[in-house]
Amino acid sequence: MGPPPPPTPGPPPMPGAQKGGYLPQTNFGPVPTISMPFIRPKKKLKALHWEKVDAPQVTVWASHTPTHASKEEKYMELSRKGVLDEVEKLFMAKEIKKIGGTSRQKEEKKQLISNDLRKTFHISLAKFSQISTEEVIRMIIHCDREVVANETVMNFLQKDDMCVIPDNTAKLMAPYSKDWTGSDALRTETEQDPNELTREDQIYLHTAFELRHYWKARIRALLLTRTFEPEYDEISGQLREIVKVSESLRDSVALMNILGLILDIGNYMNDSNKQATGFKLSSLSRLGMVKDEKNESTFADLVERIVRNQYPEWEHFTDDIGGVVSAQKMNVEQLKVEAKRYIDNIKNVQASLDSGNLSDPKKFHPQDRVSQVVQRSMKDARRKAEQMQLYLDEMTRSYDDIMTFYGEDSTDENARRDFFAKLAGFVIEWKKSKEKNVAMEETRRRNEASLARKRAANTNAMHSAAATPGTDGTMSPSSTGAMDSLLEKLRAAAPQARDQRDRRRRARLKDRHQIRVASGQTMPDMAELTKPEVPDDNGDKGLLSPQSTTSGEANSDRVGDMAAISEGEDIADRAASMLQGLRGDNEADSSRPISKDGSLRSRRRRESADDERRTRRNRRRTAASNFSEDRDTTMSPAPEQEPSIIPEEPPDPDDDGKKHLAAPPLTVVSPPSPEGTASKPVQIDDD
Numbered sequence: 001m002g003p004p005p006p007p008t009p010g011p012p013p014m015p016g017a018q019k020g021g022y023l024p025q026t027n028f029g030p031v032p033t034i035s036m037p038f039i040r041p042k043k044k045l046k047a048l049h050w051e052k053v054d055a056p057q058v059t060v061w062a063s064h065t066p067t068h069a070s071k072e073e074k075y076m077e078l079s080r081k082g083v084l085d086e087v088e089k090l091f092m093a094k095e096i097k098k099i100g101g102t103s104r105q106k107e108e109k110k111q112l113i114s115n116d117l118r119k120t121f122h123i124s125l126a127k128f129s130q131i132s133t134e135e136v137i138r139m140i141i142h143c144d145r146e147v148v149a150n151e152t153v154m155n156f157l158q159k160d161d162m163c164v165i166p167d168n169t170a171k172l173m174a175p176y177s178k179d180w181t182g183s184d185a186l187r188t189e190t191e192q193d194p195n196e197l198t199r200e201d202q203i204y205l206h207t208a209f210e211l212r213h214y215w216k217a218r219i220r221a222l223l224l225t226r227t228f229e230p231e232y233d234e235i236s237g238q239l240r241e242i243v244k245v246s247e248s249l250r251d252s253v254a255l256m257n258i259l260g261l262i263l264d265i266g267n268y269m270n271d272s273n274k275q276a277t278g279f280k281l282s283s284l285s286r287l288g289m290v291k292d293e294k295n296e297s298t299f300a301d302l303v304e305r306i307v308r309n310q311y312p313e314w315e316h317f318t319d320d321i322g323g324v325v326s327a328q329k330m331n332v333e334q335l336k337v338e339a340k341r342y343i344d345n346i347k348n349v350q351a352s353l354d355s356g357n358l359s360d361p362k363k364f365h366p367q368d369r370v371s372q373v374v375q376r377s378m379k380d381a382r383r384k385a386e387q388m389q390l391y392l393d394e395m396t397r398s399y400d401d402i403m404t405f406y407g408e409d410s411t412d413e414n415a416r417r418d419f420f421a422k423l424a425g426f427v428i429e430w431k432k433s434k435e436k437n438v439a440m441e442e443t444r445r446r447n448e449a450s451l452a453r454k455r456a457a458n459t460n461a462m463h464s465a466a467a468t469p470g471t472d473g474t475m476s477p478s479s480t481g482a483m484d485s486l487l488e489k490l491r492a493a494a495p496q497a498r499d500q501r502d503r504r505r506r507a508r509l510k511d512r513h514q515i516r517v518a519s520g521q522t523m524p525d526m527a528e529l530t531k532p533e534v535p536d537d538n539g540d541k542g543l544l545s546p547q548s549t550t551s552g553e554a555n556s557d558r559v560g561d562m563a564a565i566s567e568g569e570d571i572a573d574r575a576a577s578m579l580q581g582l583r584g585d586n587e588a589d590s591s592r593p594i595s596k597d598g599s600l601r602s603r604r605r606r607e608s609a610d611d612e613r614r615t616r617r618n619r620r621r622t623a624a625s626n627f628s629e630d631r632d633t634t635m636s637p638a639p640e641q642e643p644s645i646i647p648e649e650p651p652d653p654d655d656d657g658k659k660h661l662a663a664p665p666l667t668v669v670s671p672p673s674p675e676g677t678a679s680k681p682v683q684i685d686d687d
Helices: 069-079 083-090 101-108 115-124 135-141 151-157 167-176 200-208 217-253 254-271 281-289 299-310 332-355 372-403 413-467 483-491 497-511 526-530 549-589 596-633
Strands: none
Touching: 069 083, 083 151, 101 549, 115 151, 135 200, 151 217, 151 549, 217 332, 217 372, 254 299, 281 413, 299 413, 332 372, 332 413, 372 413
8 A cells, every 4th residue: 555645735824824833933144154364374384174063153153253354353463463473484384396297297198109119209319309399390301401410310210110100000190190192281180189299299290100101212312311422431442452452462472482382391291192282271270280399389480480581582471461461350241242232222212213202292291301402412322333333343353363363262151251361360370470480589699699708708718817927828727617526526436434444344354364254154164274275286275374463463554554555546546637637628628729838837747747656656566565575474385476466558549649647556465364263263343
């Protein structure tokens, strides 16, 4: 069931009747509006946050300045008392700087190009950042010199991002652009205002997008006007350098002779199966790998030394072909590609001007001056392209001919790339070998000069010693070092201390008629030792017994004295002989003539030495004869034995008449038989 119907309204009240109610009726006026006071702070103050009362008429706030005039009067009173100034001073709000206001303004502009392209615009056109957008567009379209001569700007304008328009970007920019290929494009209005776009989008719209039907050809032609002269100078100079080096290699007779010398020496060194009639230039790098037996010099050093000493007219070949050192840095094939690209670029621009995208000025922007700017430079560009073609043909022919002349394959890519490098390496190694050989020869020359000075100083010293009065014409042993050499020889010839003790011990044993028996040997019987010597059937003699101990001790002392004398005289003779030999060597080595006084003194010295030597021999013979007589009287009869004397060697007839001291004669003495009895056994002295 639905809700009950509303009650019907009653009849209208009678005129003059009063309307009743539960509460007295109060007449409320309209809610007053809050107006700003007419006195305001000079700067923004901090806000006081409060909660507002919605109906202040029935609250305490109804009596607070209810009228506008009373409110103004209240503010005037506060201002006179300085309350408002103090409030403004204490509660001043900090100023908030607007950050990113420019960015928000830019964000208000529409961006249609990519962010990467936008950044590239900022970098490449940074020079024109203070110029307005319309002026930058005008400079690009008018082909001003500030734009065409700026390499950074031109390289940016010819990038693919500027020459190739993406489809999405083309759709977005179409409402803002004009079609300059139309007949009435100048009076045609765009669908949307281009000023809505950013600075970079506007430049892109009015240049690369609206001129996209000839933009690439336009920028290529403008670049040609700026680069065709410096590129011609660089490429043509390299082509001429290669032709010059090739001709120097063909005309260098010295280089050909050196290569022939290397071939001849190599065939001399090689076996029959390695003989060659020629070699490739790559073999030159192996010359430094063949070293001599001392590992000090190489085959390349030998060839350089032979050419410098034997064939000096060939040595200048390094000056003749010195250009290969710089030419090795050039890539001939790459140079050919650059020359062809230069020629083709000029031909393509000329074709664009004749019948291509740049041939109809009606399709250009009305203010575009590209045709006038490019046409001014095309005459010189065509002439340089023709000259470049001539240089290229000459370089190709010369390079191929010189490679064939030196036995290289002109069709091999590696051989064409390394041809100059092989010869440049040979020239560099040749100069290094020359420096090495010159340094070695200089060192050898200084050493020889030093030795010559030393020999001259020794000769002068000997002459000065000979000219000094009171000398015998020869240098003293102390000045020449002969005394030191003599002492060293004497020390080497002297017997060791242990040998001397052994010799003295053996001499005492013989004097005492004692014989040392080694361990393990049989001791002879004492009775047999004391038997008198009886000759046997074979005539051999037995052992002899001494007559008395006293005589044996005397004989022992005599023999010891003789041995000491003999040993001392032997050492003295050897020392004199060595000293005389040293003096003889010095006299033989000396190249100066011997004076008459020097010869006389030498002869007298030799005669004195001969007399002294004869005296020593007589003394030894006398001592030996006395000893034999004493032995005959003290010992049992026995066949007399003469001491055996080794005769002196006769003088050498090949000695040119020079007298040398002979070695002293060697005397051999047979000792008497030892004696041993029970009361006086054989004693062995081990001192």
